[in-house]
Amino acid sequence: TRRLVGQGCGKLILFGEHAVVWGQPAIVAGLPRGATALVRMAEKASLSIVNGRTGAVHAEVEPKADGSPLEQAYQAMLDILELEGPIGVHVTIDVPIGAGLGSSAAMSVAAARALTQFVGKPMATTEVEAIVARTESIFHGNPSGIDQAAALGGGIFQYTRGTPASIEALWVEPVSVVVTETGPAPSTASLVEGVGRFHDAHPKIASRIDELVGEVVADARTALAKGDWGTVGELMNVNHGLLVSMGVSTPGLDRACHIARAAGALGAKLTGAGGGGCMFALAPESPDEVVRALQEAGFDAFEITIP
Numbered sequence: 001t002r003r004l005v006g007q008g009c010g011k012l013i014l015f016g017e018h019a020v021v022w023g024q025p026a027i028v029a030g031l032p033r034g035a036t037a038l039v040r041m042a043e044k045a046s047l048s049i050v051n052g053r054t055g056a057v058h059a060e061v062e063p064k065a066d067g068s069p070l071e072q073a074y075q076a077m078l079d080i081l082e083l084e085g086p087i088g089v090h091v092t093i094d095v096p097i098g099a100g101l102g103s104s105a106a107m108s109v110a111a112a113r114a115l116t117q118f119v120g121k122p123m124a125t126t127e128v129e130a131i132v133a134r135t136e137s138i139f140h141g142n143p144s145g146i147d148q149a150a151a152l153g154g155g156i157f158q159y160t161r162g163t164p165a166s167i168e169a170l171w172v173e174p175v176s177v178v179v180t181e182t183g184p185a186p187s188t189a190s191l192v193e194g195v196g197r198f199h200d201a202h203p204k205i206a207s208r209i210d211e212l213v214g215e216v217v218a219d220a221r222t223a224l225a226k227g228d229w230g231t232v233g234e235l236m237n238v239n240h241g242l243l244v245s246m247g248v249s250t251p252g253l254d255r256a257c258h259i260a261r262a263a264g265a266l267g268a269k270l271t272g273a274g275g276g277g278c279m280f281a282l283a284p285e286s287p288d289e290v291v292r293a294l295q296e297a298g299f300d301a302f303e304i305t306i307p
Protein backbone atom coordinates (compact mmCIF):
# COMPACT_ATOMS: atom_id res chain seq x y z
CA THR A 1 0.00 0.00 0.00
CA ARG A 2 1.05 3.56 -0.62
CA ARG A 3 1.93 5.55 2.45
CA LEU A 4 2.47 9.24 2.28
CA VAL A 5 3.63 11.57 4.98
CA GLY A 6 3.35 15.27 5.67
CA GLN A 7 4.53 17.49 8.51
CA GLY A 8 3.46 20.70 10.19
CA CYS A 9 5.21 22.75 12.88
CA GLY A 10 3.82 23.63 16.27
CA LYS A 11 4.32 27.23 17.31
CA LEU A 12 5.20 29.43 20.21
CA ILE A 13 3.87 32.98 20.13
CA LEU A 14 6.73 34.93 21.70
CA PHE A 15 4.88 38.26 21.75
CA GLY A 16 1.57 39.74 20.68
CA GLU A 17 -1.20 37.09 20.86
CA HIS A 18 -4.74 38.51 20.92
CA ALA A 19 -3.58 42.02 19.94
CA VAL A 20 -2.65 40.40 16.59
CA VAL A 21 -6.37 39.71 16.03
CA TRP A 22 -6.89 43.50 16.36
CA GLY A 23 -4.25 44.42 13.80
CA GLN A 24 -1.06 44.65 15.87
CA PRO A 25 2.11 42.78 14.84
CA ALA A 26 3.11 39.63 16.73
CA ILE A 27 6.30 37.56 16.88
CA VAL A 28 6.03 33.81 16.55
CA ALA A 29 8.44 30.87 16.33
CA GLY A 30 7.63 27.70 14.40
CA LEU A 31 8.81 24.78 16.54
CA PRO A 32 10.88 21.81 15.38
CA ARG A 33 8.09 19.58 16.69
CA GLY A 34 4.43 19.58 15.76
CA ALA A 35 2.46 17.03 13.77
CA THR A 36 3.24 14.21 11.34
CA ALA A 37 0.50 12.74 9.16
CA LEU A 38 0.44 9.43 7.36
CA VAL A 39 -2.13 8.71 4.65
CA ARG A 40 -3.05 5.23 3.51
CA MET A 41 -5.94 3.21 2.13
CA ALA A 42 -8.02 1.99 5.08
CA GLU A 43 -11.23 0.06 5.65
CA LYS A 44 -13.20 3.29 5.84
CA ALA A 45 -12.48 6.99 5.63
CA SER A 46 -11.14 8.01 9.02
CA LEU A 47 -8.93 10.55 10.73
CA SER A 48 -7.15 9.42 13.86
CA ILE A 49 -5.05 11.60 16.12
CA VAL A 50 -2.54 10.19 18.54
CA ASN A 51 -0.85 12.14 21.31
CA GLY A 52 2.81 11.44 20.51
CA ARG A 53 3.88 12.44 24.03
CA THR A 54 1.68 9.85 25.79
CA GLY A 55 0.84 7.40 22.99
CA ALA A 56 -2.88 7.81 23.78
CA VAL A 57 -5.48 8.06 21.01
CA HIS A 58 -6.73 11.64 21.21
CA ALA A 59 -9.54 11.32 18.65
CA GLU A 60 -10.78 9.08 15.87
CA VAL A 61 -13.44 10.41 13.51
CA GLU A 62 -15.08 9.89 10.15
CA PRO A 63 -15.64 12.77 7.74
CA LYS A 64 -18.98 14.47 8.34
CA ALA A 65 -20.13 17.83 6.93
CA ASP A 66 -22.42 18.62 9.89
CA GLY A 67 -20.42 16.83 12.58
CA SER A 68 -17.94 17.95 15.24
CA PRO A 69 -15.26 20.49 14.23
CA LEU A 70 -12.78 17.66 13.61
CA GLU A 71 -15.29 15.69 11.50
CA GLN A 72 -16.12 18.84 9.55
CA ALA A 73 -12.44 19.66 9.07
CA TYR A 74 -11.72 16.21 7.68
CA GLN A 75 -14.72 16.44 5.34
CA ALA A 76 -13.53 19.88 4.16
CA MET A 77 -10.04 18.54 3.36
CA LEU A 78 -11.47 15.70 1.28
CA ASP A 79 -13.93 18.04 -0.48
CA ILE A 80 -11.31 20.64 -1.38
CA LEU A 81 -9.06 17.93 -2.84
CA GLU A 82 -12.03 16.10 -4.44
CA LEU A 83 -10.97 12.90 -2.72
CA GLU A 84 -13.34 10.02 -2.07
CA GLY A 85 -13.04 6.49 -0.76
CA PRO A 86 -11.61 4.77 2.30
CA ILE A 87 -8.75 7.15 2.93
CA GLY A 88 -7.21 6.85 6.36
CA VAL A 89 -5.25 9.75 7.85
CA HIS A 90 -3.21 9.03 10.95
CA VAL A 91 -1.74 12.06 12.71
CA THR A 92 0.76 12.03 15.57
CA ILE A 93 0.99 15.28 17.53
CA ASP A 94 4.18 15.95 19.50
CA VAL A 95 3.19 19.16 21.31
CA PRO A 96 0.59 19.53 24.09
CA ILE A 97 -2.80 19.36 22.31
CA GLY A 98 -5.23 22.28 22.40
CA ALA A 99 -2.93 24.19 24.72
CA GLY A 100 -1.75 27.19 22.70
CA LEU A 101 1.12 25.58 20.82
CA GLY A 102 -0.66 25.45 17.47
CA SER A 103 -1.54 21.73 17.49
CA SER A 104 -4.60 22.20 15.30
CA ALA A 105 -2.78 24.16 12.59
CA ALA A 106 0.14 21.69 12.72
CA MET A 107 -2.33 18.80 12.34
CA SER A 108 -4.10 20.48 9.43
CA VAL A 109 -0.86 21.33 7.61
CA ALA A 110 0.52 17.81 8.11
CA ALA A 111 -2.73 16.15 6.95
CA ALA A 112 -3.17 18.53 4.01
CA ARG A 113 0.43 17.98 2.88
CA ALA A 114 0.08 14.21 3.04
CA LEU A 115 -3.33 14.28 1.32
CA THR A 116 -2.21 16.61 -1.48
CA GLN A 117 0.49 14.08 -2.35
CA PHE A 118 -2.14 11.37 -2.36
CA VAL A 119 -4.02 13.21 -5.11
CA GLY A 120 -1.18 12.12 -7.38
CA LYS A 121 -0.34 15.44 -8.97
CA PRO A 122 1.90 18.10 -7.52
CA MET A 123 -0.10 20.68 -5.62
CA ALA A 124 0.91 24.26 -5.01
CA THR A 125 1.53 25.52 -1.48
CA THR A 126 -1.49 27.76 -1.97
CA GLU A 127 -3.75 24.68 -2.07
CA VAL A 128 -2.40 23.48 1.27
CA GLU A 129 -2.89 27.04 2.55
CA ALA A 130 -6.50 27.09 1.33
CA ILE A 131 -7.23 23.81 3.11
CA VAL A 132 -5.65 24.97 6.35
CA ALA A 133 -7.39 28.37 6.23
CA ARG A 134 -10.70 26.47 5.95
CA THR A 135 -9.98 23.98 8.75
CA GLU A 136 -8.60 26.68 11.07
CA SER A 137 -11.79 28.71 10.61
CA ILE A 138 -13.80 25.55 11.44
CA PHE A 139 -11.74 25.14 14.63
CA HIS A 140 -11.30 28.78 15.67
CA GLY A 141 -13.89 31.06 14.06
CA ASN A 142 -12.00 34.06 12.72
CA PRO A 143 -8.33 33.45 13.47
CA SER A 144 -5.58 35.92 12.58
CA GLY A 145 -3.76 33.26 10.54
CA ILE A 146 -0.63 33.34 12.72
CA ASP A 147 -0.83 29.65 13.71
CA GLN A 148 -1.16 28.52 10.14
CA ALA A 149 1.74 30.70 8.97
CA ALA A 150 3.98 29.16 11.65
CA ALA A 151 2.75 25.61 10.96
CA LEU A 152 3.54 25.96 7.26
CA GLY A 153 6.99 27.45 7.42
CA GLY A 154 8.60 27.32 10.83
CA GLY A 155 11.26 29.92 11.59
CA ILE A 156 10.84 33.08 13.67
CA PHE A 157 8.89 35.89 12.09
CA GLN A 158 6.87 39.00 12.70
CA TYR A 159 3.28 38.51 11.59
CA THR A 160 0.63 41.14 10.88
CA ARG A 161 -2.80 40.03 9.70
CA GLY A 162 -4.13 41.41 6.41
CA THR A 163 -4.87 40.40 2.85
CA PRO A 164 -2.25 39.23 2.29
CA ALA A 165 -0.77 38.92 5.77
CA SER A 166 2.68 40.42 6.27
CA ILE A 167 5.39 37.95 7.25
CA GLU A 168 8.90 39.23 7.98
CA ALA A 169 11.53 36.66 8.86
CA LEU A 170 13.69 37.56 11.88
CA TRP A 171 17.20 36.33 12.53
CA VAL A 172 17.51 35.26 16.13
CA GLU A 173 20.23 33.21 17.78
CA PRO A 174 18.91 29.76 18.80
CA VAL A 175 17.69 30.04 22.37
CA SER A 176 16.48 27.63 24.99
CA VAL A 177 13.05 28.13 26.55
CA VAL A 178 11.04 26.17 29.11
CA VAL A 179 7.44 25.34 28.29
CA THR A 180 4.71 23.93 30.47
CA GLU A 181 1.04 23.24 30.17
CA THR A 182 -0.83 24.70 33.15
CA GLY A 183 -4.30 23.20 32.81
CA PRO A 184 -7.15 22.65 30.37
CA ALA A 185 -7.98 25.56 28.10
CA PRO A 186 -11.31 26.59 26.61
CA SER A 187 -11.45 26.98 22.82
CA THR A 188 -9.40 29.73 21.18
CA ALA A 189 -12.65 31.00 19.62
CA SER A 190 -14.25 31.57 23.04
CA LEU A 191 -11.15 33.36 24.35
CA VAL A 192 -10.99 35.59 21.26
CA GLU A 193 -14.71 36.34 21.78
CA GLY A 194 -14.02 37.23 25.42
CA VAL A 195 -11.36 39.74 24.34
CA GLY A 196 -13.92 41.06 21.84
CA ARG A 197 -16.35 41.70 24.73
CA PHE A 198 -13.54 43.51 26.59
CA HIS A 199 -13.13 45.75 23.51
CA ASP A 200 -16.91 46.42 23.47
CA ALA A 201 -17.00 47.25 27.17
CA HIS A 202 -13.82 49.39 27.27
CA PRO A 203 -13.03 50.45 23.69
CA LYS A 204 -10.45 53.14 24.55
CA ILE A 205 -8.61 51.12 27.18
CA ALA A 206 -8.61 47.99 25.02
CA SER A 207 -7.19 49.76 22.00
CA ARG A 208 -4.52 51.44 24.15
CA ILE A 209 -3.57 48.02 25.53
CA ASP A 210 -3.37 46.67 21.98
CA GLU A 211 -1.12 49.58 20.99
CA LEU A 212 1.10 48.91 24.00
CA VAL A 213 1.41 45.28 22.94
CA GLY A 214 2.44 46.59 19.50
CA GLU A 215 5.17 48.68 21.19
CA VAL A 216 6.32 45.67 23.21
CA VAL A 217 6.58 43.74 19.94
CA ALA A 218 8.62 46.51 18.28
CA ASP A 219 11.08 46.68 21.21
CA ALA A 220 11.21 42.88 21.47
CA ARG A 221 12.11 42.62 17.82
CA THR A 222 15.15 44.86 18.38
CA ALA A 223 16.15 43.00 21.56
CA LEU A 224 15.76 39.58 19.89
CA ALA A 225 17.95 40.70 16.97
CA LYS A 226 20.69 41.75 19.45
CA GLY A 227 20.35 38.64 21.59
CA ASP A 228 19.65 41.01 24.50
CA TRP A 229 17.89 38.32 26.54
CA GLY A 230 17.50 40.44 29.67
CA THR A 231 15.38 42.95 27.75
CA VAL A 232 13.49 40.17 25.94
CA GLY A 233 12.61 38.67 29.34
CA GLU A 234 11.43 42.01 30.78
CA LEU A 235 9.23 42.55 27.74
CA MET A 236 7.78 39.04 28.15
CA ASN A 237 6.75 39.97 31.69
CA VAL A 238 5.15 43.19 30.43
CA ASN A 239 3.32 41.30 27.68
CA HIS A 240 2.03 38.78 30.23
CA GLY A 241 0.73 41.68 32.37
CA LEU A 242 -1.10 43.16 29.38
CA LEU A 243 -2.65 39.74 28.65
CA VAL A 244 -3.74 39.57 32.30
CA SER A 245 -5.48 42.92 31.81
CA MET A 246 -7.28 41.53 28.73
CA GLY A 247 -8.66 38.81 31.01
CA VAL A 248 -7.05 35.76 29.38
CA SER A 249 -4.72 34.60 32.16
CA THR A 250 -5.55 32.12 34.93
CA PRO A 251 -4.20 31.52 38.46
CA GLY A 252 -2.30 28.49 37.06
CA LEU A 253 -0.63 30.52 34.32
CA ASP A 254 0.26 33.32 36.74
CA ARG A 255 1.60 30.84 39.27
CA ALA A 256 3.79 29.05 36.71
CA CYS A 257 5.17 32.43 35.56
CA HIS A 258 6.04 33.41 39.14
CA ILE A 259 7.71 30.05 39.86
CA ALA A 260 9.79 30.30 36.68
CA ARG A 261 10.90 33.87 37.43
CA ALA A 262 11.80 32.96 41.01
CA ALA A 263 13.91 30.07 39.67
CA GLY A 264 15.98 32.43 37.55
CA ALA A 265 14.01 32.84 34.33
CA LEU A 266 14.59 36.25 32.73
CA GLY A 267 10.92 36.43 31.81
CA ALA A 268 7.77 34.34 31.54
CA LYS A 269 4.40 34.70 29.87
CA LEU A 270 1.40 32.77 28.72
CA THR A 271 1.51 31.79 25.05
CA GLY A 272 -1.36 31.34 22.61
CA ALA A 273 -4.94 32.13 23.53
CA GLY A 274 -4.55 31.60 27.31
CA GLY A 275 -7.40 30.66 29.64
CA GLY A 276 -5.17 27.75 30.70
CA GLY A 277 -2.91 25.97 28.23
CA CYS A 278 0.79 26.79 28.03
CA MET A 279 3.22 29.33 29.38
CA PHE A 280 6.89 29.64 28.52
CA ALA A 281 9.90 31.04 30.31
CA LEU A 282 13.15 32.39 28.93
CA ALA A 283 16.12 30.87 30.73
CA PRO A 284 19.05 30.70 28.33
CA GLU A 285 21.61 30.09 31.12
CA SER A 286 19.71 27.87 33.53
CA PRO A 287 16.83 26.05 31.81
CA ASP A 288 17.33 22.95 34.00
CA GLU A 289 16.72 24.91 37.20
CA VAL A 290 13.51 26.37 35.84
CA VAL A 291 12.32 22.95 34.59
CA ARG A 292 13.07 21.49 38.04
CA ALA A 293 11.27 24.26 39.94
CA LEU A 294 8.18 23.89 37.77
CA GLN A 295 8.25 20.10 38.04
CA GLU A 296 8.57 20.29 41.82
CA ALA A 297 5.42 22.42 41.80
CA GLY A 298 3.65 19.70 39.80
CA PHE A 299 3.95 21.12 36.28
CA ASP A 300 4.92 18.90 33.33
CA ALA A 301 7.63 21.32 32.13
CA PHE A 302 10.04 20.62 29.30
CA GLU A 303 12.87 22.47 27.61
CA ILE A 304 12.79 23.28 23.93
CA THR A 305 15.21 25.14 21.69
CA ILE A 306 13.79 27.74 19.41
CA PRO A 307 15.97 27.02 16.39
Ligand code: MEV
Pocket: 013, 016, 017, 018, 019, 020, 021, 100, 102, 142, 143, 144, 145, 146, 147, 188, 192, 272, 273
Ligand atom coordinates in the same frame (compact mmCIF):
# COMPACT_ATOMS: atom_id res chain seq x y z
C1 MEV B 1 -3.84 31.82 19.09
O1 MEV B 1 -2.72 30.97 18.88
C2 MEV B 1 -3.45 33.26 18.91
C3 MEV B 1 -4.57 34.26 19.08
O2 MEV B 1 -3.97 35.55 18.87
C4 MEV B 1 -5.70 34.03 18.11
C5 MEV B 1 -5.33 34.34 16.68
O3 MEV B 1 -4.35 35.02 16.41
O4 MEV B 1 -6.10 33.91 15.78
C6 MEV B 1 -5.14 34.25 20.49
